[in-house]
Amino acid sequence: MLMNPEKSVLLIIDVQTGLAPAIHDGEQVVDNCIWLAGVASRLGVPTVVTEHFPEKIGYTVPRLKEVTTSALFLGKQCFSAQADGCFKGSAVEDRRQVIMCGTEAHVCVQQTALELRWAGKEVFVVAEAAGSRDPANRDLAYARMRSHGIEIVSREMVAFEWLRRGGTAQFREINRDFIR
Amino acid sequence: MLMNPEKSVLLIIDVQTGLAPAIHDGEQVVDNCIWLAGVASRLGVPTVVTEHFPEKIGYTVPRLKEVTTSALFLGKQCFSAQADGCFKGSAVEDRRQVIMCGTEAHVCVQQTALELRWAGKEVFVVAEAAGSRDPANRDLAYARMRSHGIEIVSREMVAFEWLRRGGTAQFREINRDFIR
Amino acid sequence: MLMNPEKSVLLIIDVQTGLAPAIHDGEQVVDNCIWLAGVASRLGVPTVVTEHFPEKIGYTVPRLKEVTTSALFLGKQCFSAQADGCFKGSAVEDRRQVIMCGTEAHVCVQQTALELRWAGKEVFVVAEAAGSRDPANRDLAYARMRSHGIEIVSREMVAFEWLRRGGTAQFREINRDFIR
Amino acid sequence: MLMNPEKSVLLIIDVQTGLAPAIHDGEQVVDNCIWLAGVASRLGVPTVVTEHFPEKIGYTVPRLKEVTTSALFLGKQCFSAQADGCFKGSAVEDRRQVIMCGTEAHVCVQQTALELRWAGKEVFVVAEAAGSRDPANRDLAYARMRSHGIEIVSREMVAFEWLRRGGTAQFREINRDFIR
Numbered sequence: 001m002l003m004n005p006e007k008s009v010l011l012i013i014d015v016q017t018g019l020a021p022a023i024h025d026g027e028q029v030v031d032n033c034i035w036l037a038g039v040a041s042r043l044g045v046p047t048v049v050t051e052h053f054p055e056k057i058g059y060t061v062p063r064l065k066e067v068t069t070s071a072l073f074l075g076k077q078c079f080s081a082q083a084d085g086c087f088k089g090s091a092v093e094d095r096r097q098v099i100m101c102g103t104e105a106h107v108c109v110q111q112t113a114l115e116l117r118w119a120g121k122e123v124f125v126v127a128e129a130a131g132s133r134d135p136a137n138r139d140l141a142y143a144r145m146r147s148h149g150i151e152i153v154s155r156e157m158v159a160f161e162w163l164r165r166g167g168t169a170q171f172r173e174i175n176r177d178f179i180r
Numbered sequence: 181m182l183m184n185p186e187k188s189v190l191l192i193i194d195v196q197t198g199l200a201p202a203i204h205d206g207e208q209v210v211d212n213c214i215w216l217a218g219v220a221s222r223l224g225v226p227t228v229v230t231e232h233f234p235e236k237i238g239y240t241v242p243r244l245k246e247v248t249t250s251a252l253f254l255g256k257q258c259f260s261a262q263a264d265g266c267f268k269g270s271a272v273e274d275r276r277q278v279i280m281c282g283t284e285a286h287v288c289v290q291q292t293a294l295e296l297r298w299a300g301k302e303v304f305v306v307a308e309a310a311g312s313r314d315p316a317n318r319d320l321a322y323a324r325m326r327s328h329g330i331e332i333v334s335r336e337m338v339a340f341e342w343l344r345r346g347g348t349a350q351f352r353e354i355n356r357d358f359i360r
Numbered sequence: 361m362l363m364n365p366e367k368s369v370l371l372i373i374d375v376q377t378g379l380a381p382a383i384h385d386g387e388q389v390v391d392n393c394i395w396l397a398g399v400a401s402r403l404g405v406p407t408v409v410t411e412h413f414p415e416k417i418g419y420t421v422p423r424l425k426e427v428t429t430s431a432l433f434l435g436k437q438c439f440s441a442q443a444d445g446c447f448k449g450s451a452v453e454d455r456r457q458v459i460m461c462g463t464e465a466h467v468c469v470q471q472t473a474l475e476l477r478w479a480g481k482e483v484f485v486v487a488e489a490a491g492s493r494d495p496a497n498r499d500l501a502y503a504r505m506r507s508h509g510i511e512i513v514s515r516e517m518v519a520f521e522w523l524r525r526g527g528t529a530q531f532r533e534i535n536r537d538f539i540r
Numbered sequence: 541m542l543m544n545p546e547k548s549v550l551l552i553i554d555v556q557t558g559l560a561p562a563i564h565d566g567e568q569v570v571d572n573c574i575w576l577a578g579v580a581s582r583l584g585v586p587t588v589v590t591e592h593f594p595e596k597i598g599y600t601v602p603r604l605k606e607v608t609t610s611a612l613f614l615g616k617q618c619f620s621a622q623a624d625g626c627f628k629g630s631a632v633e634d635r636r637q638v639i640m641c642g643t644e645a646h647v648c649v650q651q652t653a654l655e656l657r658w659a660g661k662e663v664f665v666v667a668e669a670a671g672s673r674d675p676a677n678r679d680l681a682y683a684r685m686r687s688h689g690i691e692i693v694s695r696e697m698v699a700f701e702w703l704r705r706g707g708t709a710q711f712r713e714i715n716r717d718f719i720r
Contacts, residue, residue, distance in 0.1 A: 001298075002260070002291055002294065002295070052706060053706050053707055056706075056707075077705050077706060077707050078704060078705040079700055079701075079703070079704065079705065079706070080542070080704075083704070083705075084705075106694060106696060106697050106700075107696065107697070107700045110697070111542055111700070111701065114542065115542070118541075127316075127320055128316070134696075136667075136668070136694065137694045137696055137697070140667055140692060140693065140694045140697070141694075141697070143686070143692065144691055144692065144693060144697075146323065146327055147686055147689070147691070149327070151324055151327070152320060152323065152324065153320065153324065154286060154316065154317045154320045154321075156286060156287065156314075156317055157286050157287070157290070157317070157320070157321070157324075160259055160286075160287045160291070161259075161291065163259070164258060164259065164260075164263070165257050165258040165259065165263075165264075166232060166233050166236075166257060166259070167233055167236075167257050181478075182440070182471060182474065182475070307496075307500055308496070326503070326507055329507070331504055331507070332500060332503065332504065333500065333504065334466060334496065334497045334500045334501075336466060336467065336494075336497055337466050337467070337470070337497070337500070337501070337504075340439055340466075340467045340471070341439075341471065343439070344438060344439065344440075344443070345437050345438040345439065345443075345444075346412060346413050346416075346437060346439070347413055347416075347437050361658075362620070362651060362654065362655070487676075487680055488676070506683070506687055509687070511684055511687070512680060512683065512684065513680065513684065514646060514676065514677045514680045514681075516646060516647065516677055517646050517647070517650070517677070517680070517681070517684075520619055520646075520647045520651070521619075521651065523619070524618060524619065524620075524623070525617050525618040525619065525623075525624075526592060526593050526596075526617060526619070527593055527596075527617050
């Protein structure tokens with residue numbers, strides 16, 4: 001089914017100070033995570049943020065942290081947050097559609113996405129909001145995830161599917177603040 | 181099955197004055213929609229045209245409107261025309277194969293295509309006759325639609341499958357006026 | 361299964377004097393058809409050649425005709441040779457694996473390939489031995505055929521699967537005359 | 541499932557002195573095979589190396605041989621090592637996940653990968669650790685293998701899935717010696 005705000009959770013993976021600067025097009029990846037967090041917040045979609053060993057790799061980058069104040073933050077030690085067990089009781093467990101972004105596309109994003117998919121979730125990875133140090137790794141991850149039924153989408157696909165229709169006050173607000 | 185004129189409907193999505201100029205390669209996308217409408221008309225394939233909030237975004241671009249005088253025009257407010265319910269009683273409901281073009285590839289074209297596919301239609305999107313403002317969005321949409329069994333075709337594939345054979349008066353006419 | 365010479369037929373589609381010069385990289389496409397016909401002949405794989413309305417579009421190009429003297433030549437009027445019915449009683453009917461090449465990739469090759477696939481054949485299209493006037497059409501055809509379970513292969517994949525093993529007299533001969 | 545060191549075997553195909561110099565980006569392909577062999581060795585993953593007619597094509601290139609002293613070496617005459625029957629009693633037979641690399645991607649790697657897949661194995665081919673003389677052949681092989689459910693992965697995907705988690709002594713060692 002199309003992405004639906006009442007069935008969706010936004011899951012931001014490991015956008016941390018010790019990793020983000022090494023990511024290919026990293027600034028843009030962070031910008032796009034912020035964009036998604038902003039749209040999710042306006043539309044009442046819950047956001048979950050993971051941090052991999054933050055005491056070593058650093059915490060979520062400040063400008064993303066600023067816009068995710070109401071998100072649930074989860075620490076993890078497994079690359080796959082699903083394997084880590086940290087989602088128990090969170091919106092990721094409750095909701096059927098998991099919209100994912102973050103880093104690295106071919107490690108923690110992909111391992112989590114695959115295991116969520118195998119656990120029965122509809123998984124969507126936002127292409128321009130995920131990244132790896134080497135873009136060849138990211139591209140291989142997108143192709144591999146596609147072959148497992150994970151959808152590789154764009155940030156606008158997310159917004160327009162969540163909005164579903166034009167002409168509403170909500171559409172005008174999102175259109176003005178995010179899309180134009 | 182191959183595209184068959186007796187089972188097909190041509191569905192042109194939202195080629196409107198307020199949107200077309202912003203589309204990447206927009207002139208060419210409109211040209212290709214006109215080309216498809218011309219071939220459909222010669223072969224007796226019904227055409228349906230949607231307009232998204234035309235009072236805001238403008239009506240179908242004039243040069244396309246000129247060649248679709250016998251088409252059914254449908255206004256809509258949902259991005260997915262299928263979700264909007266506007267197809268009820270139209271050729272899109274009656275026919276098994278829906279050949280799609282228009283804009284934006286990753287919003288209204290894709291949402292409509294996916295929901296028609298999930299409703300059991302055979303859906304074909306004509307690659308060079310659909311577009312988005314940002315071509316990266318169009319390309320992600322084509323890959324995503326493919327993963328749901330939607331066929332991404334070219335305008336010539338449509339014409340040659342509808343024609344099915346050479347040597348007929350019909351073939352010579354289409355070949356002379358459209359293909360050469 | 362891998363391509364097997366005892367189960368294979370080589371099917372060359374419409375490499376005709378009136379069409380070949382218009383094909384993108386046409387010389388190379390013809391060269392590769394000749395290469396495949398040569399390997400097929402050495403390994404005892406039957407070859408079938410179609411000609412679409414040869415009285416209008418011209419007969420098979422002479423240098424390909426020279427190396428297919430023992431092939432079965434079939435005229436046709438439908439773009440899909442399978443729809444035309446011309447394969448009845450031929451090796452295409454008898455054999456399970458159809459190795460295809462020729463032109464145009466997105467018209468007669470693709471329509472025939474899809475209908476053979478839907479009739480239960482294992483279909484392999486040799487990428488560098490098929491072509492269209494516009495390479496964008498060829499690329500869309502390859503992606504579409506893949507989504508229907510048709511394998512897009514290279515000429516060397518055909519030869520090495522037919523040969524199956526090294527160290528034989530047959531391998532040395534093919535290696536010397538075709539691969540090196 | 542994700543790649544798991546207890547279920548995995550590393551299978552290196554035909555990286556031989558008479559073939560490696562002709563491979564596109566051949567030095568890099570060998571480097572990546574060495575990298576994989578190193579990680580496999582540290583994590584206790586068994587390694588199997590095939591050599592195709594080594595008396596003709598030469599033995600495994602020395603710098604790879606140096607780091608695979610505890611591997612099982614198998615000679616073969618069929619391009620597909622699976623068809624050759626040489627895996628009988630080896631870790632390839634015992635283990636469920638086969639991580640493959642080597643040359644040529646479109647001949648011995650692909651034929652072996654397809655037949656292992658059809659025999660029920662989970663097969664992973666490491667993109668940057670396999671190669672062909674002509675990269676177009678490699679790319680066609682990757683697309684074809686994908687369509688049969690073979691996963692095309694990167695060397696880092698292998699390492700991070702085998703490691704599964706950060707924070708361990710094992711992770712620190714692999715990270716220091718291979719990833720950084």
